[in-house]
C-alpha cells in the first residue's frame with residue numbers, strides 16, 4: 001500500500017490551510033485541536049461547530065467544484081487565505097460523511113464571482129438566496145407538471161424599470177410583498193406562466209411582473225444556444241447593477257448572470 005499512502009500524503013503535505021465542508025463537531029474538534037499551526041476554515045450552511053474561521057454557504061452546491069470555489073473565494077475575500085496557499089479540502093461528494101480530500105492552490109485566476117454573486121450584489125444576500133430557492137422549486141415542479149421558464153432581475157430596480165416596459169398590467173403594482181414570504185412564492189409561480197421578467201428590489205420587494213427587458217445586448221458574452229430570455233437577462237446585468245436569475249424552460253437549468261457574465265449554472269433536480 002506504499003503508493004496509496006504516498007498519494008494520500010501528497011494531498012496533505014505542507015498545506016497552509018484545511019477546509020472542512022459541513023463537518024460534525026467531533027470531526028472539527030479533532031482536526032482543529034490537533035494542529036494549531038494550520039489554519040482550519042469551516043464552510044457550511046450554519047456555523048454549528050462555532051469555528052473561528054467560517055464561510056457561510058448560501059446553497060449546498062451539489063457541484064463540488066462550485067462548493068469548493070465558493071468556500072475559497074469567501075476565505076480570500078476575508079483574508080483567511082492568500083494567493084499561492086495550498087489547501088486541503090475535506091468534502092462529501094456523496095451525501096453523508098466526508099469521503100474525499102481535494103488539494104487546491106489558491107489563485108486569483110480562480111475567482112469566478114460565485115461568492116460575490118451572493119454576498120456583494122446590490123441586493124441583500126438573503127434576497128438572492130430566496131430568489132434562487134423560488135427558481136429551484138419552480139424548476140423541480142414546473143407548473144402543473146409542465147416545465148416552465150422564468151426570469152428574475154434582482155436589485156437596482158429603478159434602473160431596471162427604466163430599461164424595460166410592461167407587457168401587461170402589473171399585479172404587484174400596489175402591493176408591498178417580498179420574496180421569501182410563502183404566499184409570494186405561490187404568486188410568483190402562478191405568474192411565471194406568463195411572459196416577461198419579474199423585477200425585485202434590493203430589499204426583496206417585488207416591484208413588477210411582466211416586464212419586457214430592453215437592455216443593449218452589445219458586448220454580452222453568453223453561451224451559444226441560449227435564447228432571448230437568457231440574452232436579455234445577461235445583458236440587463238451589464239447595463240445595471242442587477243443580478244439575473246433565469247430558469248430555462250427548455251433545459252430546466254437555473255443560471256445566474258452578473259456584470260453581463262454567466263456566473264453559476266445549477267440543475268434544480270440536484271436540490
Ligand SMILES: Nc1ncnc2c1ncn2[C@@H]1O[C@H](COP(=O)(O)OP(=O)(O)OP(=O)(O)O)[C@@H](O)[C@H]1O
Nearest residue numbers: 149195196197212213227228229230232248249250
Ligand atoms: N427581452 C425580454 N424580456 C423579458 N422576457 C423575455 C425577453 N425575451 C424573451 N423573454 C421571455 O422568454 C421567453 C422564452 O424566450 P426564448 O425561448 O427565446 O428564450 P430562451 O433563452 O431560449 O429561454 P428558454 O430556455 O426558457 O426557452 C419568452 O416567451 C418571453 O417570455
Ligand SMILES: [Mn+2]
Nearest residue numbers: 226227228250
Ligand atoms: Mn427557448
